Amino acid sequence: MKTISKPLALTAAIALSLSASAWAAAPAATTDAFTVLTLEQTPGDLDATVVAAQLEHLQVDAVTVRNVERRADRVDPLQGLADALGYHYRFVTADPAAAQQTGSVVLTRLPIEAESGTEQPSLNYLRLNDGRHVVALYTSAADAAALPTLVTRSRLGAPAVLLGAVSADAATTAGFDPSRVALEANESYFSDGFQSATSSAIKLRTHDGKKGTTAATLLTLGYAAPVGGDTPWMDTGLNADARAKALVARMTVDEKFQMLHSYFGLGKDGGPLPEGAVGSAGFVPGVPRLGIPAQQSADAGVGVTNPGGLRKGDHATAMPSGPSTASSWNPDIAFAGGATMGREAWQQRFNILLAGSVNLQRDPRNGRNFEYAGEDPLLAGVLVGESIRGVQSQHVISTMKHFALNDMETSRNFHSAEIGEQAMRESDLLAFEIAIDIGKPGSAMCSYNRINGTYGCEHDYLMNEVLKQEWKFPGFVMSDWGGVHSGSKAALAGLDQQSAGEVFDKAVYFDEPLRLAVAGGVVPQARLDDMVGRILRTMFAHGNFDLPPVHEPIDDEAGFHAAQRTVEEGSVLLRNADDLLPLGKDVQRIVIIGGHADKGVIGGGGSSMVGWTARGTNAVPGVMPTTWPGPVIFHPSSPLEALRAERPDARIDYVDGRDVAAAARAAAAADVAIVFATQWSAESVDLPHMQLPDNQDALIAGVAKANPKTVVVLETNGPVELPWLQQVPAILQAWYPGIRGGEGIAALLTGKVNPSGRLPVTWPVDVSQLPRPHVNGLGFNPKNKPDDTIDYDIEGANVGYKWFAAKGLTPQYAFGHGLSYTRFGYDNLQVVVEGQRVVASVDVRNTGKVAGADVPQLYLQLPQGSTTPIRLIGFQKVSLQPGESRRIRIEAEPKTLASFDTAAKQWKIAGGQYEVQLSRAANAPVQRVPLELAEQVVR
Numbered sequence: 001m002k003t004i005s006k007p008l009a010l011t012a013a014i015a016l017s018l019s020a021s022a023w024a025a026a027p028a029a030t031t032d033a034f035t036v037l038t039l040e041q042t043p044g045d046l047d048a049t050v051v052a053a054q055l056e057h058l059q060v061d062a063v064t065v066r067n068v069e070r071r072a073d074r075v076d077p078l079q080g081l082a083d084a085l086g087y088h089y090r091f092v093t094a095d096p097a098a099a100q101q102t103g104s105v106v107l108t109r110l111p112i113e114a115e116s117g118t119e120q121p122s123l124n125y126l127r128l129n130d131g132r133h134v135v136a137l138y139t140s141a142a143d144a145a146a147l148p149t150l151v152t153r154s155r156l157g158a159p160a161v162l163l164g165a166v167s168a169d170a171a172t173t174a175g176f177d178p179s180r181v182a183l184e185a186n187e188s189y190f191s192d193g194f195q196s197a198t199s200s201a202i203k204l205r206t207h208d209g210k211k212g213t214t215a216a217t218l219l220t221l222g223y224a225a226p227v228g229g230d231t232p233w234m235d236t237g238l239n240a241d242a243r244a245k246a247l248v249a250r251m252t253v254d255e256k257f258q259m260l261h262s263y264f265g266l267g268k269d270g271g272p273l274p275e276g277a278v279g280s281a282g283f284v285p286g287v288p289r290l291g292i293p294a295q296q297s298a299d300a301g302v303g304v305t306n307p308g309g310l311r312k313g314d315h316a317t318a319m320p321s322g323p324s325t326a327s328s329w330n331p332d333i334a335f336a337g338g339a340t341m342g343r344e345a346w347q348q349r350f351n352i353l354l355a356g357s358v359n360l361q362r363d364p365r366n367g368r369n370f371e372y373a374g375e376d377p378l379l380a381g382v383l384v385g386e387s388i389r390g391v392q393s394q395h396v397i398s399t400m401k402h403f404a405l406n407d408m409e410t411s412r413n414f415h416s417a418e419i420g421e422q423a424m425r426e427s428d429l430l431a432f433e434i435a436i437d438i439g440k441p442g443s444a445m446c447s448y449n450r451i452n453g454t455y456g457c458e459h460d461y462l463m464n465e466v467l468k469q470e471w472k473f474p475g476f477v478m479s480d481w482g483g484v485h486s487g488s489k490a491a492l493a494g495l496d497q498q499s500a501g502e503v504f505d506k507a508v509y510f511d512e513p514l515r516l517a518v519a520g521g522v523v524p525q526a527r528l529d530d531m532v533g534r535i536l537r538t539m540f541a542h543g544n545f546d547l548p549p550v551h552e553p554i555d556d557e558a559g560f561h562a563a564q565r566t567v568e569e570g571s572v573l574l575r576n577a578d579d580l581l582p583l584g585k586d587v588q589r590i591v592i593i594g595g596h597a598d599k600g601v602i603g604g605g606g607s608s609m610v611g612w613t614a615r616g617t618n619a620v621p622g623v624m625p626t627t628w629p630g631p632v633i634f635h636p637s638s639p640l641e642a643l644r645a646e647r648p649d650a651r652i653d654y655v656d657g658r659d660v661a662a663a664a665r666a667a668a669a670a671d672v673a674i675v676f677a678t679q680w681s682a683e684s685v686d687l688p689h690m691q692l693p694d695n696q697d698a699l700i701a702g703v704a705k706a707n708p709k710t711v712v713v714l715e716t717n718g719p720v721e722l723p724w725l726q727q728v729p730a731i732l733q734a735w736y737p738g739i740r741g742g743e744g745i746a747a748l749l750t751g752k753v754n755p756s757g758r759l760p761v762t763w764p765v766d767v768s769q770l771p772r773p774h775v776n777g778l779g780f781n782p783k784n785k786p787d788d789t790i791d792y793d794i795e796g797a798n799v800g801y802k803w804f805a806a807k808g809l810t811p812q813y814a815f816g817h818g819l820s821y822t823r824f825g826y827d828n829l830q831v832v833v834e835g836q837r838v839v840a841s842v843d844v845r846n847t848g849k850v851a852g853a854d855v856p857q858l859y860l861q862l863p864q865g866s867t868t869p870i871r872l873i874g875f876q877k878v879s880l881q882p883g884e885s886r887r888i889r890i891e892a893e894p895k896t897l898a899s900f901d902t903a904a905k906q907w908k909i910a911g912g913q914y915e916v917q918l919s920r921a922a923n924a925p926v927q928r929v930p931l932e933l934a935e936q937v938v939r
Ligand code: BGC
Pocket: 281, 299, 300, 354, 401, 480, 481, 607
């Protein structure tokens, strides 16, 4: 809690005119207030040091500046002010992709707990945490119609302040009290949930010169005194930490231990469900005496699962796989997908979704790549972070998993991932770090495997040192199902909750064994309270107490829409020789071959499989394996039917492809043949090789020989060998495309939608190009026993394209590659550097005849002798009409410029000569700019 009295400090610091406004009633009768300073525009002569000194003295909680024009060719001076103050900087605009933007800037002293941004770009909210309270701050209300929904969804009982031009009616509809309106120069401020509110017109000194002042308004909002009587933790005006602290103080030892381990939500050995469990992965009973709700957790990252259809009547949207979302290179797509899953989880009575999978793809044979987001820490971190943010925007806690380096499934329960500290910090851990920064997941799931000899769920360095201390993670760590091997050791290393130990571990270590350890003083009482407190503060922070789930039907159409947008933006056109695609009107006879494309699209197996959807369950039952990690499921979304719907004028036939000669005959008789090739992959087992199974290579070669106009659509876990590449002019990578896969693929093949996906992974020619061409124990029934260790030091931080660059290898397709039905040109690249901010701006022009979206990518070539040769440092997706040109702005993530200094525990940019590349793919730079960077520590 703050001790400074804001009004007094204000008088001392700002000697210039301080006049009370029409709104100002008596000044706040509290020393505990939230203060916002608002400026009409950035002062032209802003001297960051002079202004920072005044704001620092005042400890203003937030500064908002309207009418800011952000220019591509310079760093915003308000950014400099934020840097000088150590405040967070947020730019809010209606069109975030444009280089030349007008919007508002918000600088905040307080940590940001949650924020919008992608849903309603011109209508932003921030939840700020001052250590005791959470305040919801709305910075602009251009879209008054959307305001009420945004307020309801984001406020969660916190006191709120709305800044910006909006009618009193709109503010009232959104829940603000119209009696608290202050009219100042035609702007309105509204507040609600505070005890008092005053507004003062002040002048702020902008530089040292004689006349350097600017008009500003200072809002001082006094917090209401805590309410809640005997149950202070139910006071929504307090922040999550304060509420959790009050609650833990009232819990008995038994109640505390009850929080520390979940039960398998599907019951033990096929027996009855635990009492109160909804029926899914995990269940922790609530404590009715204290109003603590049960924790109900469901898998996972591509939708809400319903294992075995156990929850009769429930179904969910089967979203496209992780690499599909990642291929969109579009944070909005990831957020929308996350919000869809979060909403559907909540409507099916879950308050925790086991989503947020961000392990890096180090090997295309990893059976679980379809749950992840590719090989690059920046791309994966941003996209998974946005997806987590989307889930949590629906009052559902999301995990982030599997922490860490569970990058292969083979012997996942015991293998040790061997890797040096610097390499892990700059690769897998950087992806987690960025995802945490953006998504602020409530929970992290520690992984099965060992890391340098120590189990993920006993790893003091990972859980305590890095996650909780260095990254200041306030949430709780839950174990993976079967990942716990000890009680006190795990608890002292940072594990907070054991998952389903009665089924998957040797013992429920976090019950009896941990009780003994606490009683004997091996685990301090304070640590026990910390474990319980972390779980409860997370539940408070995400609305589990205040907005408990309500069982209600999901919005199928909204889910379909989110799923289809993802397939359309996330499928990658790898090859399109002679512009065979899109299928023109002259293509009248089409044959579709194989992949069960008459019935549906394949999905990945294991705990994340969404088998029950609005369109029913498996479209192709009986494909082996039918038991764990199966069954193999085809979502009912037929590409054949969808293509027929798009092209009613054409004759479209289907042959199943089992007989290569018959398929070739059908292909010869058609204008175009489209082969659908599938590769099933699943949790708990890796793929034995990089080849398509079931004779599909021979099928494709046979068809292509019979008809040179052959298209291949791949539905795979990830990259596969393409031995027939030269005979096949067009290839579309659709990954596992989910419940609207058929419709999405048909839209892309016909050109109704222009492909805009870019590879989130490098596509190797074959396994000989990988850091570990041979790995023991891969696949079902392997010939060789798996190894005890996996040596990730071979590539270290040089995962994917970095490995290819370091070794001078040419992949089949580079990371970032993807074609379009139009072409894009880049002009006038400009790179500005201010401190550690590197900002590029460039004109992107659609030079073709159809609308489309491009993803200009910014790479950094590091100085000679650096351990990593090249890194992705930024990207931006931009949609353009034919002939349209737009100047876009890409700001580099500072950590991608730096290396991790393990001795100093700091990210450091090495001084030297770099090169910024604007590229179409990791190995396809279009423009280059030399760049000198000074040695510095990343803040
Ligand atoms: C998986 C997790 C999953 C959990 C619960 C484990 O086998 O690794 O990703 O969330 O099961 O089903």
